[in-house]
Amino acid sequence: MLLRRLLPATAVVAALFSSAACGGADDGTLEGRADDGNLTIGIRFDQPGLAQRRLDGKFVGFDVDVAKYVAAQLGVEEKGITWKEARSADREKLITEGAVDFVVATYSITDKRKEQVAFAGPYFQTGQGLLVRFGDTEITDPAHLDGKRLCSVTGSTSAQKVKDQFANDVELVEYGQYSDCVTALLAAKVDAVTTDEVILAGYVAENPELLKLVGEPFTTERYGVGLRKEDGKGRADVNAALEKMVSTGEWRAALERNIGQADVELPEPPEVTEK
Numbered sequence: 116m117l118l119r120r121l122l123p124a125t126a127v128v129a130a131l132f133s134s135a136a137c138g139g140a141d142d143g144t145l146e147g148r149a150d151d152g153n154l155t156i157g158i159r160f161d162q163p164g165l166a167q168r169r170l171d172g173k174f175v176g177f178d179v180d181v182a183k184y185v186a187a188q189l190g191v192e193e194k195g196i197t198w199k200e201a202r203s204a205d206r207e208k209l210i211t212e213g214a215v216d217f218v219v220a221t222y223s224i225t226d227k228r229k230e231q232v233a234f235a236g237p238y239f240q241t242g243q244g245l246l247v248r249f250g251d252t253e254i255t256d257p258a259h260l261d262g263k264r265l266c267s268v269t270g271s272t273s274a275q276k277v278k279d280q281f282a283n284d285v286e287l288v289e290y291g292q293y294s295d296c297v298t299a300l301l302a303a304k305v306d307a308v309t310t311d312e313v314i315l316a317g318y319v320a321e322n323p324e325l326l327k328l329v330g331e332p333f334t335t336e337r338y339g340v341g342l343r344k345e346d347g348k349g350r351a352d353v354n355a356a357l358e359k360m361v362s363t364g365e366w367r368a369a370l371e372r373n374i375g376q377a378d379v380e381l382p383e384p385p386e387v388t389e390k
Contacts, residue, residue, distance in 0.1 A: 145349030157201030204270025242332025
């Protein structure tokens with residue numbers, strides 16, 4: 116009899132512990148997971164102007180500000196946020212396995228990705244660009260990359276897109292992070308780096324005498340907030356937060372604060388279409 120009485124209590128304790136470990140009452144919705152005032156958000160750690168971990172441990176950038184604004188609209192203060200690195204190759208896995216509650220990590224909305232996750236937004240629009248060393252006069256657009264070494268990150272489609280559409284003989288090189296690609300570029304181990312222009316512009320802003328952007332953007336990339344595919348309520352809540360961020364002027368202020376000094380034209384906010 117005593118054993119039978121103890122088992123339900125033990126099960127209740129286990130359930131409570133499991134819920135606390137996941138950062139909220141995980142009922143499958145973002146709203147439920149934010150109930151206890153805590154969220155785990157996936158961002159990049161190495162993208163100047165967008166999402167970067169400073170030497171003092173503080174996270175700064177436009178994506179960080181977007182993530183904090185969305186969290187605040189869900190009732191979660193900055194102190195309740197746990198930041199988790201979300202590299203390009205890991206974003207779907209982090210979301211589907213529940214390691215993060217949502218992702219704000221220069222995450223382009225694509226049909227292939229929507230097979231695994233849902234997107235809210237978009238909250239930003241940019242295009243793919245090219246980064247080269249400041250003194251390079253040979254590479255002025257993607258068509259000049261034949262015989263060159265082009266770097267992008269594992270899990271990104273940017274470099275393959277260049278090879279397929281512009282330069283069949285380009286040599287593709289992959290690293291785990293964009294900062295690794297930039298280091299390789301500065302060391303002359305690769306000849307160019309490709310990804311979204313706004314990401315590359317952040318590195319130019321840090322090293323204006325060593326790096327430059329060349330050519331015009333040659334794709335359209337729409338950044339969305341990634342979350343669980345089945346969480347329609349969460350997507351609606353995030354969309355509402357993004358629309359409010361734009362209407363209050365905070366979206367523009369965050370963009371100017373973080374990217375205003377970079378060598379890129381600041382766009383207007385895109386229309387939220389992922390509903």
